[in-house]
Amino acid sequence: MLTTLTALAEPTRLRIVELLQSGPRYVGEIERLLVLTQPQVSKHLRVLRDAGLVESTANAQRRLYELRREPFVEMGEWLEGYRRSWEGHLDALAAHLEQSGDDP
Amino acid sequence: MLTTLTALAEPTRLRIVELLQSGPRYVGEIERLLVLTQPQVSKHLRVLRDAGLVESTANAQRRLYELRREPFVEMGEWLEGYRRSWEGHLDALAAHLEQSGDDP
DNA sequence: ATCGTATATACGCACTATCGTATATTCGAT
DNA sequence: ATCGAATATACGATAGTGCGTATATACGAT
Numbered sequence: 001m002l003t004t005l006t007a008l009a010e011p012t013r014l015r016i017v018e019l020l021q022s023g024p025r026y027v028g029e030i031e032r033l034l035v036l037t038q039p040q041v042s043k044h045l046r047v048l049r050d051a052g053l054v055e056s057t058a059n060a061q062r063r064l065y066e067l068r069r070e071p072f073v074e075m076g077e078w079l080e081g082y083r084r085s086w087e088g089h090l091d092a093l094a095a096h097l098e099q100s101g102d103d104p
Numbered sequence: 105m106l107t108t109l110t111a112l113a114e115p116t117r118l119r120i121v122e123l124l125q126s127g128p129r130y131v132g133e134i135e136r137l138l139v140l141t142q143p144q145v146s147k148h149l150r151v152l153r154d155a156g157l158v159e160s161t162a163n164a165q166r167r168l169y170e171l172r173r174e175p176f177v178e179m180g181e182w183l184e185g186y187r188r189s190w191e192g193h194l195d196a197l198a199a200h201l202e203q204s205g206d207d208p
Numbered sequence: 209a210t211c212g213t214a215t216a217t218a219c220g221c222a223c224t225a226t227c228g229t230a231t232a233t234t235c236g237a238t
Numbered sequence: 239a240t241c242g243a244a245t246a247t248a249c250g251a252t253a254g255t256g257c258g259t260a261t262a263t264a265c266g267a268t
Binding site: 081 | 105106109110112113115118125126127171173176179180183185186187189190
């Protein structure tokens, strides 16, 4: 989870990820659409790939990058834990109120 | 979203957040349970609070910190966008397969 | 009023990460 | 075989971030 969060917690990388949400893109497209230098794009894509957020397939000398689903699924599962914890607190509150109801 | 991600993308802060998942804690408890220095805890809590991830209520000279739901809800909604995008891709794939089915 | 406890902030240092520029690599085209 | 396009990497400089130590602040207890 930390590696996923670390990879996303950088403005430029988050922009790249948000762009890739609309579909796979070549490095050059990302460079042009987000107005970044080419090494900047390659470097950030490297980080995203190492974090498992993207994968690339080579077409001739171009590389098509796309998002991987897994890390996003994992984030969803991770969030579930928090959702459950609040449900738990609500259950505890409900139990408390129920108990309080016995002695007005 | 960026501020939330930035706040969470630090090992110690993530540990604090994970601890707070089990319920509200005083600064001293966090310090003891996670084996951190007191200024370290205060500093990280400050960042988490500025990011809107936690809020505190004062009891005498102690401050009870707890998670706020909103940023987690927002993360869930943000993830929804990605889930939908993959559904979209799957729909496109389904449409393609459907079309292909016409001519074997 | 003073003291001790609990928490927050200030400041200097070290480390990491990002950026820009230059260079390497890969591959198709000629 | 050579050239150009597309992408990746190396390297130096800089800026941001976390840590430790010391200090400030707030509040209850005596």
